[in-house]
Amino acid sequence: MKQVVGIIINSPNQRDLGELVSHRSIHTVPIGGKYRLIDFSLSNMVNSGLRNIGVIGSYQYRSLVDHLGAGEEWNLSSKSNDLAILHGGRNVKIGGITRINLQDFLDNKAFFSKISSGVEHFVISGCNIVYNMDLTEVLDHHKRKQADITMVYKRDYQGEILNKEVTLKTEDGSVQDIVYSREKRESGANVFIDTLIIKKKVMMDILEMVGTTGSIDLIDIIRDNLVNLKVAGYYMEGYVKIINSIKSYFDCSVEMLEDEVQKELFHSNRTIYTKTKDNHPAKYGPHASVKNAFVASGTQIEGHVENSIIFREAKIKPGAKVKNCIIMQQCEIGENSVLVNAILDKYVVIREGKIMVGTEEEPLIIKKDAVV
Amino acid sequence: MSKQKCIAMLLAGGQGSRLKSLTQDNAKPGVMFGGKYRIIDFSLSNCFHSGIYTVGVLTQYKPLLLNRYIGTGNAWALDKIDQGVYILPPYMDQEGGNWYKGTADAVYQNLSFVDVYDPEYVLILSGDHIYKMDYGKMLEYAIEREADLAVSVMEVDWEEASRFGITNVNQEMKIVEFEEKPENPKNNMASMGIYIFKWSILKEALLKDAKNPESQHDFGKNVIPELLAQNKNIYAYLFQGYWKDVGTIDSYYKANMDLLKKDSELDLSSKELRVYSNNRNRRPHYVGNSAKIRNSLICDGSLIEGEVDNSILSYEVTVGKGAVVKDSIVFSNSVIEEGAVVERAIVVENQVVPKGTKVGDANQEEIIVLS
Numbered sequence: 001m002k003q004v005v006g007i008i009i010n011s012p013n014q015r016d017l018g019e020l021v022s023h024r025s026i027h028t029v030p031i032g033g034k035y036r037l038i039d040f041s042l043s044n045m046v047n048s049g050l051r052n053i054g055v056i057g058s059y060q061y062r063s064l065v066d067h068l069g070a071g072e073e074w075n076l077s078s079k080s081n082d083l084a085i086l087h088g089g090r091n092v093k094i095g096g097i098t099r100i101n102l103q104d105f106l107d108n109k110a111f112f113s114k115i116s117s118g119v120e121h122f123v124i125s126g127c128n129i130v131y132n133m134d135l136t137e138v139l140d141h142h143k144r145k146q147a148d149i150t151m152v153y154k155r156d157y158q159g160e161i162l163n164k165e166v167t168l169k170t171e172d173g174s175v176q177d178i179v180y181s182r183e184k185r186e187s188g189a190n191v192f193i194d195t196l197i198i199k200k201k202v203m204m205d206i207l208e209m210v211g212t213t214g215s216i217d218l219i220d221i222i223r224d225n226l227v228n229l230k231v232a233g234y235y236m237e238g239y240v241k242i243i244n245s246i247k248s249y250f251d252c253s254v255e256m257l258e259d260e261v262q263k264e265l266f267h268s269n270r271t272i273y274t275k276t277k278d279n280h281p282a283k284y285g286p287h288a289s290v291k292n293a294f295v296a297s298g299t300q301i302e303g304h305v306e307n308s309i310i311f312r313e314a315k316i317k318p319g320a321k322v323k324n325c326i327i328m329q330q331c332e333i334g335e336n337s338v339l340v341n342a343i344l345d346k347y348v349v350i351r352e353g354k355i356m357v358g359t360e361e362e363p364l365i366i367k368k369d370a371v372v
Numbered sequence: 373m374s375k376q377k378c379i380a381m382l383l384a385g386g387q388g389s390r391l392k393s394l395t396q397d398n399a400k401p402g403v404m405f406g407g408k409y410r411i412i413d414f415s416l417s418n419c420f421h422s423g424i425y426t427v428g429v430l431t432q433y434k435p436l437l438l439n440r441y442i443g444t445g446n447a448w449a450l451d452k453i454d455q456g457v458y459i460l461p462p463y464m465d466q467e468g469g470n471w472y473k474g475t476a477d478a479v480y481q482n483l484s485f486v487d488v489y490d491p492e493y494v495l496i497l498s499g500d501h502i503y504k505m506d507y508g509k510m511l512e513y514a515i516e517r518e519a520d521l522a523v524s525v526m527e528v529d530w531e532e533a534s535r536f537g538i539t540n541v542n543q544e545m546k547i548v549e550f551e552e553k554p555e556n557p558k559n560n561m562a563s564m565g566i567y568i569f570k571w572s573i574l575k576e577a578l579l580k581d582a583k584n585p586e587s588q589h590d591f592g593k594n595v596i597p598e599l600l601a602q603n604k605n606i607y608a609y610l611f612q613g614y615w616k617d618v619g620t621i622d623s624y625y626k627a628n629m630d631l632l633k634k635d636s637e638l639d640l641s642s643k644e645l646r647v648y649s650n651n652r653n654r655r656p657h658y659v660g661n662s663a664k665i666r667n668s669l670i671c672d673g674s675l676i677e678g679e680v681d682n683s684i685l686s687y688e689v690t691v692g693k694g695a696v697v698k699d700s701i702v703f704s705n706s707v708i709e710e711g712a713v714v715e716r717a718i719v720v721e722n723q724v725v726p727k728g729t730k731v732g733d734a735n736q737e738e739i740i741v742l743s
Contacts, residue, residue: 033656034672072446073653257658266655276651280640281407281669281684290665296656297408297672298641301665310656 001049003120004139004197008041009100010058010088011126011194016245019345019365025089027055027127028063029243030328030346032256032265033296033309036067037243039274040132040265041125046074047270048135050123051082054111056104058089067275074273086111097164099194100124100218102210105203112207119200124218126194130252131240132265132272133195138234142197147232149222150197151175154236157191160248166192166219168233175231178223190233192219193240202229239264250343250363253309253326257292279312287318303333317352324360342366376455378511378568379491380424381482382415383475384499385432390620393743394720399431401499402438403624404703404721406631406640407671407684409649410441411618412499416448416457417648422507424495425455428485430478432471435461447650460485474589480578486571494574496567496591502627502638503564503615504645510609511568520573520604521596523547524566526611536562537592539608547606550596561608564615567591573604614638625718625739628684628701632667652687662693671704678708692727700732717742 011026020029027038038055045053053076057064064085070076071083088104105112121142123135133152142150153168161184168190169177178192185191206221213221222231239261241252255261266272279298284290290305298313303320311329316322319336326343333339334352341358345368350356354372358364366372388400395403401412412429419427427450431438438459445457460482462471472478479486479496486494493514495507505524514522525539538557540549551557569577577595581587587594600606614637616627630636640647654673659665664679673688678695685691685702692710700714706723708714714725717732720743725731732740 262655262658271653272655273653276653278646278648278651280647281671282657283641284665284668284670284680286634286667288666290659291663292661293659294656295659295670300641305659 001051001136001139003118004050004052004123005115005119005121005200006045006050006053006123006125007105008038008045008053008055008125008127009104009194010056011128017243017249018246019367020246020249020343023060023368024063025058025060026243027058028067029128029249030311031130031243031249031253033294033311034277035272035274037130038064038067038127039272040130041127042068042074043270043272044125044131044133044135045123046076046273048123048139050135051076051080052084052115052119053082054084054086054108055127056086056088056108061085069275073275084111096217098217098219099164099166099192100196102207102216102218102221105207106210112204115200122198122200122203124196124198126242128243129194129240130243130265131193131236131238132268132270133236133238133240134270135197138195138197141234142232145173145232146230147174147197148199148202148230150232150234151192151222152195152234152236153190153192154240155188155190157185157189157193157240159241159251160245161185162191162242162244168192170233173232175226175233178219178226190235193236193242195236246343246363246365247361250326250360254307254324256294256309257307277312285318288316303335311346320350324363326363345370348372376426376489376491378424378493378495378507379426379428379486379489380415380419380495380497380507381428381430381479381486382412382419382497382499383478384412384429384435384438385472385478386500387433388500388619391618391624392621393741394621394624394718395434396720396743397434398437399433399435399499400619402441404686405502405618405624406628407669407686408651409647411502412438412442413448413647413649414502414504415497415499416442416445416450418503418505418507418645419495419497420448420450420648421645422505422511424507425450425452426489426491427457428460428482429457429499430460430472430482432462432478435459441650443650448648458485474587474594475591476578476581476587476595477589479574480582480589483575483578486575491571494569494571496565496569498565498617500618501564501566501615502618503613504638504647505566505611505613505615506645507566507568510566510611513609514568514607517607518605519568519607520570521599521606522568522609523550523596523606524564524611525561525608526564526615527560528562530557530560533557533560533562537565539563541608545608545610547600547608550592550600552592561610563592564611565592565617566611567596568609573599621718621739621741625701629682629699631669631684632682654687660693663691678710683714695725699734714742716740 028036070078076082087107282299285302294309296312302318303316308325317335320333337354342364349371384401388395618624657674660677678691687704690707694711702719703721709727712725713730715732717740
């Protein structure tokens with residue numbers, strides 16, 4: 001896959017991740033007990049043999065750089081510059097909503113100008129998509145169809161409507177029309193899932209002329225040039241969820257507890273990599289009771305946990321009851337406290353005997369470092 | 373190459389035959405411990421925390437798994453420039469070559485490796501001990517006393533003393549006598565098999581020992597008694613804390629079970645001298661609706677739908693519905709099928725305990741090993 005370069009965009013189209021992105025870039029929102037959102041896109045690229053990947057950052061870089069390092073945990077080598085963290089997010093706060101913001105590409109001229117002449121295609125994907133996908137199949141499809149661009153879509157996408165949701169009208173596997181839906185989704189719609197392959201030459205030409213098009217969204221440009229471009233659609237079969245709101249974050253977390261979803265995301269031959277930690281194995285106390293839960297390493301479980309995701313090094317004290325919750329890294333749930341339908345960001349401490357109940361529709365969110 | 377104060381030589385060549393089938397395909401230091409760890413993690417992590425970044429690992433018996441596990445040493449942050457973990461198997465030269473004939477011979481055959489670093493001190497370690505220790509403190513101790521050799525010792529139960537090498541010391545902690553497994557021990561200060569030698573002294577002793585046809589080329593049996601006879605400056609360094617030799621199935625099982633005790637002496641959750649490991653990138657473990665887990669350690673990737681009580685489960689272990697794992701240790705990728713029972717047993721890697729069958733026995737003294 002030397003002829004393919006991967007680009008992970010900064011996906012500024014999160015509608016409402018609220019507190020979860022107030023101090024970190026969306027790439028690094030923790031999910032699934034030990035992962036960060038970007039782990040899925042990055043692992044998909046690595047597992048598909050890509051060895052040159054650029055990650056477009058956003059204006060909050062620290063958590064991203066801290067998480068990725070030089071990419072060793074994803075089997076990327078610093079010696080051969082496999083992973084590059086790129087400028088990004090300059091325009092997040094201004095202008096309309098974009099799906100793939102070309103300004104971020106223009107801001108990284110140095111990266112694109114250094115790409116070797118042997119490279120023929122780019123794989124572009126969002127950083128907030130939870131899926132485990134073999135991109136080599138998409139690339140094969142792209143080549144077979146002799147397409148300029150191949151857009152990946154999901155039919156009957158289960159999830160909240162996306163900001164500037166992109167629906168593809170296809171015929172014989174080629175995209176005839178691109179429609180934005182802002183309010184609701186038609187049943188059977190082919191929803192674009194922020195993953196595409198584009199010929200390098202086509203991409204470079206678009207970047208050349210982007211100043212004259214009046215739009216900086218790659219999807220707008222593709223839509224306006226469907227007559228001149230050969231655009232193929234690729235139907236994705238497996239589980240996919242774009243995390244663009246608290247609701248979709250919570251739903252995705254709950255779905256990870258389902259056997260089928262777990263098998264698709266984590267049991268295949270394609271490992272989802274993340275930064276590992278030298279934690280001891282999860283430790284269960286003599287009075288622990290746990291049902292239907294994802295439990296990470298370094299945790300100490302002495303209370304009751306049900307339908308929940310417990311991140312690394314979290315502590316659930318004796319007598320505590322945790323139900324339908326997402327408890328992030330190093331949280332401490334005090335003795336005899338009760339938590340229902342809540343999302344606890346990192347390092348939250350819940351005091352002894354505290355009772356906090358949210359609803360499934362509107363889970364409680366407790367800010368990082370809070371002591372309540 | 374910069375000259376180094378102290379480098380470590382880690383003895384990892386023994387077959388560990390008393391661990392029976394646990395070492396069927398794996399050298400003793402490569403055997404799993406405490407779920408996610410391997411025995412060698414403890415010594416390698418200690419080296420890093422002690423600022424000793426050059427470690428020669430002397431391997432001989434079935435080294436492939438261990439070599440792969442150690443890799444570049446980055447898991448223990450030992451992948452430094454000009455330093456790191458080096459696997460040292462026996463090798464050939466113009467005059468031929470030999471298997472390592474004993475612990476001292478293994479180091480003797482690698483004199484040229486040590487000479488490259490030209491250290492002032494050499495730390496000799498065993499790859500089959502479970503403990504957290506700052507060797508730096510022991511090194512300071514040796515330097516302060518201008519010791520030719522410092523031997524790490526600890527107090528053991530009197531009943532057990534005759535299983536160990538026992539050191540008899542004077543008031544300054546200078547060793548005056550060393551008795552290997554004495555029938556009637558004079559005290560209970562046991563050698564832990566951890567030595568810091570002045571390199572000049574050790575080198576001379578190894579060259580002499582190699583020429584002695586009577587010698588078994590063993591540190592405890594030959595080299596140290598010989599240095600005592602030469603009246604060298606040998607001090608005992610008293611270690612306080614948790615330390616276990618896991619050379620037998622029984623001691624291995626007990627040391628694992630120690631981790632499940634409330635307020636275990638060996639605290640794996642503490643950040644102090646944290647035990648590093650070559651971590652596997654697996655999803656968190658999943659606990660199903662019908663699962664019951666009590667007083668246990670569970671690793672990433674596992675899938676628990678049955679009952680787990682007072683047990684240690686490594687990576688990617690499956691416990692089916694209605695299955696029971698009690699007072700047991702299960703290594704990675706093993707499957708305990710629905711309704712199966714594992715009690716007071718060790719199940720090694722990649723095993724299947726079929727539906728409805730039973731391994732181990734609560735009433736039997738001996739620990740059953742399924743391999």
